Amino acid sequence: MNTKTSRSQKKEQTKALLISTAYEIFSERGIQAVRMSDIASAANVSHGTVFLHFNTQEALIAEVVQYYCRQIAACTHELSEGCHTLRELLSAHLEAISKYELFYKRLVIESRMLPIEARDAFIAIQSALSFHFSLVLEKEDVPSLPASILFNMWMGLVHYYLMNDDLFAPQGQVIARYKTILTDTFLSLLEKESHPRITN
Amino acid sequence: MNTKTSRSQKKEQTKALLISTAYEIFSERGIQAVRMSDIASAANVSHGTVFLHFNTQEALIAEVVQYYCRQIAACTHELSEGCHTLRELLSAHLEAISKYELFYKRLVIESRMLPIEARDAFIAIQSALSFHFSLVLEKEDVPSLPASILFNMWMGLVHYYLMNDDLFAPQGQVIARYKTILTDTFLSLLEKESHPRITN
Amino acid sequence: MNTKTSRSQKKEQTKALLISTAYEIFSERGIQAVRMSDIASAANVSHGTVFLHFNTQEALIAEVVQYYCRQIAACTHELSEGCHTLRELLSAHLEAISKYELFYKRLVIESRMLPIEARDAFIAIQSALSFHFSLVLEKEDVPSLPASILFNMWMGLVHYYLMNDDLFAPQGQVIARYKTILTDTFLSLLEKESHPRITN
Amino acid sequence: MNTKTSRSQKKEQTKALLISTAYEIFSERGIQAVRMSDIASAANVSHGTVFLHFNTQEALIAEVVQYYCRQIAACTHELSEGCHTLRELLSAHLEAISKYELFYKRLVIESRMLPIEARDAFIAIQSALSFHFSLVLEKEDVPSLPASILFNMWMGLVHYYLMNDDLFAPQGQVIARYKTILTDTFLSLLEKESHPRITN
DNA sequence: AATGAATGAGCTTTCATTCAT
DNA sequence: CATGAATGAAAGCTCATTCAT
Known part of the structure; x- marks a missing residue:
């Protein structure tokens, strides 16, 4: 034995x-x-x-992606737990992603072409964050807009930069480079006393 | 002759x-x-x-993608020209995309894995829209936020729904289905007197 | 009509x-x-x-090779006719070949891989020369060696230089370059009072 | 292990x-x-x-040709080493070649159309023989003619027969069939007291 | 459990040849 | 006669997968 x-x-x-x-x-x-x-x-x-x-290449891809997606989800979860504000959460999210940036970017780029289990695992990361996003949103004084759309807007924004990282950050490190501006802009849009307007 | x-x-x-x-x-x-x-x-x-x-498979992909991307860009351009408000523009954009929805979705999914010319052609569509987006934004009384981020936010949002169309609209037609809510939500965020707040 | x-x-x-x-x-x-x-x-x-x-590629090759081989043979024949000495004949031969050098070289290199008619046409050039070679040899006071071997030796020598022209004359023009020495050496071997010996 | x-x-x-x-x-x-x-x-x-x-067809051809050319060169070298006279050497050469006759003939026919490494390997066989040829030539009482031309004459002669084996020996075995006469004739040409002349 | 040689289905690309105009 | 688009049989090469050791 x-x-x-x-x-x-x-x-x-x-x-x-x-x-x-x-x-x-x-x-x-x-x-x-x-x-x-x-x-x-x-x-x-x-x-x-x-x-x-x-057994097959598909199985390998599925397992590898699942393994790391679970890690990324866990990491996201962990970093998110202490967050009380949306700002904290968004930063936590970007921090989690940036730890796995290269791999995560590949998932953004290829997820739809991967075995279904891999795709599901990738989606699961987003669900994990979504949970915290909802929690924080409830606490904050935030416009009464569909939370899911706001969440998808944030995800879409981040993924758009990752998907086109070669254009946005040819030297690499898109997340690090756009971390602040993405967070700030996104939050500005949600703020009450809105934003200074450009009045002609 | x-x-x-x-x-x-x-x-x-x-x-x-x-x-x-x-x-x-x-x-x-x-x-x-x-x-x-x-x-x-x-x-x-x-x-x-x-x-x-x-001559090669790559050339075929490049040509086909270029051909339709030019059409999509032209269509986007055409539909955008009459637009004076952001709302009109976003609707025009979604209308243009929905005419080519299945193909456009494939581009969203695969663009990074295609020959460079194909990718470039896909990017060109976005540039076309970006131009009109800037024009309209100037006219509107809009928060003094980086226009490019706002644009990327919109693109990211739309692409996020296309990329995950199987989740958002298993029956197909994501664009048609989310057209209104995406546009409305996005515009709400930009509005001056913001939004009714959910105050606890 | x-x-x-x-x-x-x-x-x-x-x-x-x-x-x-x-x-x-x-x-x-x-x-x-x-x-x-x-x-x-x-x-x-x-x-x-x-x-x-x-009708076919083979037919084209056959015809083209036949056409030019006939020309080369005719040219060889013509230049050979006035020749009374072997020296004259060898020079005539090289002169004929050098007019068609590039093509003739290709025949040397590829003849065995060509359609049979093409190969035959190439052989016919050699027969043409062979005839004159025999004539001249009879007149000359030449060793009683098999004429055919002597002829083949000459042909082999010339073809060897053409076949390896890239080694012997990287700049091209093998025939021009080796004309004299090939002729002289070949003739020396046939001369009566032979050659100065290197006696140890 | x-x-x-x-x-x-x-x-x-x-x-x-x-x-x-x-x-x-x-x-x-x-x-x-x-x-x-x-x-x-x-x-x-x-x-x-x-x-x-x-890896490729070219690589296969190169390797196969190199392998056997090395063998042929080695065999040539081995058989040549004991040779003190030119006659012995020429016989050794023909013996070596005849062991690989069919393949060697293909090299004669196709060498210029093969990958460069294959061609080089084929040339190397000739270099190997050339070395012994020079050695023996020095010992012999031989006309003061350019040794290289004499060598090329021999090579050209042998290759000419191989290249046209179908004409010279339709039943195959050109080397065996012409071994003696080629050697004898070639040697006769080099002999001092030359040859009986045909005097008209 | 690990190995890595062998397998063979699958795909792109080439080019002589045909044939409708 | 000339044209050149269309054809389709080859052939080289790749790589996930198998299996004997």
């Missing part, structure tokens, strides 16, 4: 290695663009080993 | 047929997912004929 | 044009490497026209 | 099988004329396997 345990431990280790290796490569090169053998060689295991742990 | 004309007319017809056939299939199945031979058989021409008109 | 005549004259003209165009391209790029459409466009006729004059 | 060894041994075996199979087919049908799938099926492996061992 000891043997079995150490064996399966070893197996789990290898699987974990494959998952984290895939994460790195996916972040760098994109998800669809990576071949199974690329992951194998990057992880220093044999090509066949990848199939020992994942 | 008459002969020549009818000959090359025929050729142009075939090319046009291929472009419109590709458009249909791309709209239905996605762009990356389609094989050259699919287009050939859908257009009822031989496999080789496709290569007579487009 | 006049029409017919002028028609078929035109046709013959076109065919002649195709043959000479093919000759030029074959000389430059090799025979096997050239596509039917290359010849058509170089001759400023349509792709289909080539097939009007030559 | 034992496992690894037997595994990679197997792989090497397969590669060796492919190389020798290619050699056989090339010898029979020519080099350019053979498709990758021909080699696969002749070797009883799948089409894909060929590409496991050789």
